[in-house]
Amino acid sequence: MSVPPIRTLLVDDEVLARLALRQALAAHPDIQIVGECGNAHEALQAIAALEPALVFLDIRMPGMDGFKLLHKLKPETLPMVVFATAYGQHALRAFDADAVDYVLKPIDQARFDQAVARVRRLWAGLHVAVAPAGTAAPAPPPAHAQRISVRVGESMRIVATEDIDWIRADGNYVHIHVAGARYLHRETLSHLLETLDPQRFLRIHRGTLVNVDRIREIHPLFQGNAEVVLRDGTRLALSRRFRAQARQALGMS
Missing domain, CATH: 2.40.50.1020 (LytTr DNA-binding domain)
Structure with missing residues (x-):
């Protein structure tokens, strides 16, 4: 059983920030960008319509912030989430929200690649879990972490x-x-x-x-x-x- 591309939504109120995410994701052809949103209200509609498997989500946005957006989603529709933000003080709260990872802006490609590797392992594991008896999904490519973000x-x-x-x-x-x-x-x-x-x-x-x-x-x-x-x-x-x-x-x- 092959692992399908990871349908991905980018949510950030800054156009340049979304462009930076696109550039960072260019190195990962298995990540399929299906849409972009400039605020949380647009993201709610896009998640319902596009059913992305992964969302790169900013925290501080006009109106509803990233955490409030997640609270409005039903558990069965909740995608994998990687927070991408300029504010490091929200890291622990992000992991309490079951985020896969948390990357800081401006984006460091090596740290970003580490976050994508975590997403990929989780995605592959989900497909192993639902694979029919007698079949197995291919193992994700090995990726050893080069950096770890710690809170100080x-x-x-x-x-x-x-x-x-x-x-x-x-x-x-x-x-x-x-x-x-x-x-x-x-x-x-x-x-x-x-x-x-x-x-x-x-x-x-x-x-x-x-x-x-x-x-x-x-x-x-x-x-x-x-x-x-x-x-x-x-x-x-x-x-x-x-x-x-x-x-x-x-x-x-």
């Missing part, structure tokens, strides 16, 4: 994944450690595992990922466990469950 106060900071030292799970959040700084990020560790490069990030514990380039030493402990020492001196537990993976990834004998 009222703004969003872009962190290159190669700069991350290690990550620890905390329920539906993760703590991302970068050069001595720690960022709380609203994403589960299991979801991050789907987006990060497995050649770079190694799972050493049920709730811990580490950048293999940061590992300096491995100290064996009792009962098959071990301790990982990073270049900055951080010490992390390597559980016996993940030791075989660590041996292979680090070339341990």
